[in-house]
Amino acid sequence: MSYERFAYLYDNLMKDAPYDKWVEIVLAKLKQYKVEGKELLDLACGTGELSVRLSKAGFRVTGVDLSSDMLTVARAKADENGQLIRFFQQSMAELEGLGQFDAVCIFCDSLNYLETEEDVMNTFKSVSHHLKKGGLLLFDVHSIYKMNQIFLNETFALVEDDISYIWQCYKGNYPNSIEHDLVFFVLDEDTGQYDRFEELHVQRTFSVHEYENWLKEAGFEILDIFADFYDSQPSDNSERIFFIARKND
The missing domain is CATH 3.40.50.150 (Vaccinia Virus protein VP39)
Structure with missing residues (x-):
C-alpha cells in the first residue's frame, strides 16, 4: 500500500x-x-x-x-x-x-x-x-473490541483552516477487519483553493x-x-x- x-x-x-x-x-x-x-x-x-x-x-x-x-x-x-x-x-x-x-x-x-x-x-x-x-x-x-465497537460503521471528521477530512469505517472482507475510507480537503496555499483526494486503508486484528x-x-x-x-x-x-x-x- x-x-x-x-x-x-x-x-x-x-x-x-x-x-x-x-x-x-x-x-x-x-x-x-x-x-x-x-x-x-x-x-x-x-x-x-x-x-x-x-x-x-x-x-x-x-x-x-x-x-x-x-x-x-x-x-x-x-x-x-x-x-x-x-x-x-x-x-x-x-x-x-x-x-x-x-x-x-x-x-x-x-x-x-x-x-x-x-x-x-x-x-x-x-x-x-x-x-x-x-x-x-x-x-x-x-483490540477486537475497538474494531467492532468503536470503528465499525462510524464516521469521524476534522475541520481546520488548512486541512479537513471525513473518515468513514466499513466492515472489511475478513473477520475483525475495517476499511477506513478517508476523504481529505487540503488547502493549496498558492491558489487558495482546496484539493480533494482519497485514501483507503484496511486493518485487521x-x-x-x-x-x-x-x-x-x-x-x-x-x-x-x-x-x-x-x-x-x-x-x-x-x-x-x-x-x-x-x-x-
Whole structure:
C-alpha cells in the first residue's frame, strides 16, 4: 500500500499521538528484562517520528517501512534533527539483510495493516531472524473490541483552516477487519483553493490467543501482555493491546 500524499499530511494528523509513551515503554521494558544492547529496529516506521525520538533516547535505530513516500519524509526529519538513522523500504513480513538487533518495535497498530494470518506469522518469523538471542519484540494492536465497537460503521471528521477530512469505517472482507475510507480537503496555499483526494486503508486484528500462539510458533517467549499504555491486564473494553516477547532460541 502506498500512502501517497497522505505521507505528507501524516504528522499534522498525528500531532497528538502518544509517541513519548511508546518511547517510555521501550525504555522500561528493556530495563525490566535486562536488555542492554542499543541496536533497535523500528518496523513500519512511517514518517520517522518515533525513530527520531528513539535515536535521541540513545538507540542506534534502523527504520523500515513499505511506503517510499513515508520514508522520504522520515529521512528528511532525521537529517533535520541531526540523527543518524538507516531507513529501508521493505515489507515487515519479508525482512532481509538488515543485521541483528537487540529490540524490534512495531507500534501505532501498524501490525494491523497485515490482512492475513500468514502475513502476521511471517512477520514474527522474519523479526525472529533479525533479533539477537534474548532480544525483545514489542508491538501493539487494535483490540477486537475497538474494531467492532468503536470503528465499525462510524464516521469521524476534522475541520481546520488548512486541512479537513471525513473518515468513514466499513466492515472489511475478513473477520475483525475495517476499511477506513478517508476523504481529505487540503488547502493549496498558492491558489487558495482546496484539493480533494482519497485514501483507503484496511486493518485487521486477531484475538490475543492467536497472537500468543503465532509468537510461540516463531520461537518467542511471551513476557508481558497489557492494555492501553498501562501495565494492566486487557479487559473486554480495552482498545490497544501491547505484547512484549523475547527470542530464546
